[in-house]
Amino acid sequence: MDSRYTRQIQLTDFGPDAQEKLSQSRVLVVGLGGLGLPVLQYLNAMGVGTLGLMDQDRIELHNLQRQVLYSEKDVGKPKLDVAHEKLIGQNSNTAFKLHDSFLVRENAIEIIRDYDVVVDATDNFPTRYLINDACVILNKPFVYGALHGFEGHVSVFNHGAGPTYRCLYPTMPSSEEIPNCNENGVLGVLPGIIGTLQALETVKLISGVGEVLSGQLLVFDGLQQRFAKIGFSTNPKNKEIKNLQDKYHDVDCRVIDSINPEDFQSLREQETIQLIDVRTPQEYQKHHLEEALNVPLDTLEALPKIINPEKEVYFICQSGKRSEMAIRRIQDSYAHIKLVSVVGGMDQIKATCP
Amino acid sequence: MTILLFGITKDIVGSPTLSFPTSSLSGKRMPSTVKELKAYLGKTYPELNKLNALAVAVNNSYADDDHVLNSYDEIALIPPVSGG
Numbered sequence: 001m002d003s004r005y006t007r008q009i010q011l012t013d014f015g016p017d018a019q020e021k022l023s024q025s026r027v028l029v030v031g032l033g034g035l036g037l038p039v040l041q042y043l044n045a046m047g048v049g050t051l052g053l054m055d056q057d058r059i060e061l062h063n064l065q066r067q068v069l070y071s072e073k074d075v076g077k078p079k080l081d082v083a084h085e086k087l088i089g090q091n092s093n094t095a096f097k098l099h100d101s102f103l104v105r106e107n108a109i110e111i112i113r114d115y116d117v118v119v120d121a122t123d124n125f126p127t128r129y130l131i132n133d134a135c136v137i138l139n140k141p142f143v144y145g146a147l148h149g150f151e152g153h154v155s156v157f158n159h160g161a162g163p164t165y166r167c168l169y170p171t172m173p174s175s176e177e178i179p180n181c182n183e184n185g186v187l188g189v190l191p192g193i194i195g196t197l198q199a200l201e202t203v204k205l206i207s208g209v210g211e212v213l214s215g216q217l218l219v220f221d222g223l224q225q226r227f228a229k230i231g232f233s234t235n236p237k238n239k240e241i242k243n244l245q246d247k248y249h250d251v252d253c254r255v256i257d258s259i260n261p262e263d264f265q266s267l268r269e270q271e272t273i274q275l276i277d278v279r280t281p282q283e284y285q286k287h288h289l290e291e292a293l294n295v296p297l298d299t300l301e302a303l304p305k306i307i308n309p310e311k312e313v314y315f316i317c318q319s320g321k322r323s324e325m326a327i328r329r330i331q332d333s334y335a336h337i338k339l340v341s342v343v344g345g346m347d348q349i350k351a352t353c354p
Numbered sequence: 355m356t357i358l359l360f361g362i363t364k365d366i367v368g369s370p371t372l373s374f375p376t377s378s379l380s381g382k383r384m385p386s387t388v389k390e391l392k393a394y395l396g397k398t399y400p401e402l403n404k405l406n407a408l409a410v411a412v413n414n415s416y417a418d419d420d421h422v423l424n425s426y427d428e429i430a431l432i433p434p435v436s437g438g
Contacts, residue, residue, distance in 0.1 A: 035438045123438030148361045148435035168416070169434045173407040178362055178434060186437050217409075219360055219432060224370060228358070228430060230409070232416035 005047050018207035019047060025206045028052035028115040030103050030131060032079040034066040034191025035145045035198065036121030040083065041069065042199035044091045048206070051087070052115055054099035055079045065188040103127055105244050108134040117205055118142040119198055125172050126248040132157060132165040136241040141205055141214075145198040147186045150222040152194035155213055156201050162214035163234040170238075172248075176325060190222055256327050257340045259314070261348040274307060275314045278326045279346075283318065287346070297322050300330055312338035320345040355384065355423065357395075358430040363408070366401045374425075388412070389419040391429065408433050 009019050027048050029036045032055035044051060059067070059074045059082060074082045080100055087096065099111060103122070112118055112134050120131045120142050128146070135142045141159040145152065157164045197218070204210045217230045259267070267273060268291075277284050277292040284294040295302055297317075307313050313334075315323035323341040331339060342349075355374040359367050372395075374384055385391035388410050396403040410417050411430040423429070 031438055033438050121438055123436060125434070125436050128436070145438070146435045147437035149365075151360055151435065153435055168409055169407045171407060173405070173434055177404055177406060178436060184437065191438070217432070219430075221360065221370070228411075228414065230411040230414055230416060230430065230432065232409075 008046065014207065014209055018209050021207045022047045022203065023049045025117065026050040026052070026115045027117045027119060027202060027206075028054065028099075028112060029119045029121055030054050030127065031121035031123065032057070032067075032083045033063070033121065033123060034147070034186065035195040036119070037067055037069045037083065038192050038195030039119050039121055039143075039145075039199045039202065040087060041090065042196065043202060044087050044094050046203060047091070048094065048202075050095045050097065050115075052097045052099060052111070053080055053083055053087075054101070054103060054111070055083075056100060056102050066186060066191050068192070103130060105130060105246075105248055108244065109137065112138055112140060115140065117202055119202060120144045120146075121195065121198070125178070128165060129172050130244070130248045133241050133244050136164055136239060137244070143198045143201045143205065145194045147190050147194060149184060150187050150190060152190055152197075152220045152222075154194055154197045154201065154218040154220070155216065156205060157214075158239075159205065159212055159214035161234060161239075163232055164238045166238040167235045168217060168232055170235075187222065193220065193222070256324055256331075257338060258324075258343045259340050260343050261351075264314070264342050265349070273314055274311050275316060276303070276307070276326075278315055278317050278322050289316070289346075289349070292316060297326055300326060303330065303334075307337075309334075309337050312340055314340050314342060316342040316349075317345045319347050355425055356428050357391075358428065360431060361433040361435050362405070363402060363431040363433055366399050384423070384425060386423060387419065388417050388421045388423065388429075391423060392419070402431075405433055 005019050008014050009016050025048055027043055029040050029052065032053060040051060057079050059070050059077055059079055061075050064070060069086055070082060080098055084096055084098060101107060108130055118131055118135055118140055120128055122128055131142055135158050142157050144155050144157055144165060201213050204212050215231060215233060219228045272291060275289060275292045277288050277294050278297045280296050281294060293306060295306065315326050317323040320341065320343050323345060327339045327341055357372040359370055364370055385394045409432040411432060412421055412427050
């Protein structure tokens with residue numbers, strides 16, 4: 001055995017047997033972002049034999065505050081290539097398998113089949129439910145990690161007879177119910193903490209050392225330095241999944257008409273437009289565009305009394321998210337009117353026209 | 355009764371914890387089940403009613419709607435989170 005692993009082999013509770021198990025194991029890490037990178041760096045350092053890397057995103061500047069493997073010169077490059085190159089430099093004995101795609105219904109079973117353990121390091125619900133269902137079908141355990149602001153979740157699902165993600169959250173929340181990371185933000189160090197805990201659980205799963213976090217959800221609150229462990233049990237129904245669902249990603253994929261802030265500004269200069277501001281009355285009072293009428297998102301039923309159906313209607317909010325949501329909610333009832341969302345919302349208007 | 359708030363429930367309520375006065379002197383009846391507690395909180399914080407996928411833990415164990423509550427219970431509201 002390589003001397004590079006001496007420091008962990010010399011642990012009585014780990015030893016050469018556990019090291020050998022690591023070197024024989026195959027782990028797929030789905031997502032090369034804030035969670036996936038620390039998982040990969042530690043599993044690679046510790047001598048996991050085969051690592052699967054999967055992502056199709058490119059590195060963006062706003063990734064760097066939490067995705068600490070990437071450098072400024074990597075911005076614009078594919079995450080898959082950059083992560084691969086750096087991980088080879090870290091441990092040339094590892095066999096890397098590169099999956100230049102996102103995990104989708106069509107490839108999930110085929111890809112996951114070849115691995116012993118899956119690490120869920122994704123940033124969205126549809127992929128998390130897809131990983132769950134595919135792992136249940138293939139009888140593979142998966143190590144789950146997820147973030148929200150200053151908080152994180154860790155658990156190991158589908159470990160033997162243990163519970164699954166659906167035993168905790170039976171159905172996928174709608175995009176209106178729970179925001180995703182992009183809108184909600186995350187403190188840079190959080191994924192480092194949660195991803196490292198995922199790496200630890202992965203090593204325990206493979207080596208058989210210690211007690212795997214199965215049937216328990218670890219909830220970490222970074223602001224209070226508070227860890228809570230919530231016990232939950234298996235709902236046998238959730239272990240009986242035989243096929244993937246027909247759809248995982250948002251059913252409503254219709255394209256919404258939108259206008260970028262620059263075009264919107266020049267349009268405003270040319271004509272009087274019909275503009276609805278869907279933010280709260282408080283936000284509206286603080287600052288709004290002159291011609292905007294305030295119809296908060298939860299009072300959209302008031303719209304018919306206000307708008308002129310002969311003209312197109314523009315929707316604006318703070319960031320562009322709620323204006324889009326407003327159009328999704330009403331577009332069926334207003335099929336004859338052109339509804340347009342202002343991309344980037346008031347944030348962008350301020351930025352382009354200070 | 356103490357209620358710990360995580361994820362978006364904390365953002366909605368605007369605080370990491372809530373507590374119910376245990377004494378009957380307050381004149382308010384304590385919610386006796388998880389379901390009643392959800393309904394009670396939903397009245398004060400209507401945004402919570404939107405959360406269909408909310409996990410509730412009582413004394414560190416997952417609890418369903420029928421779970422009976424005691425005045426000394428520690429409750430946690432744990433919505434799913436998606437960020438990575």
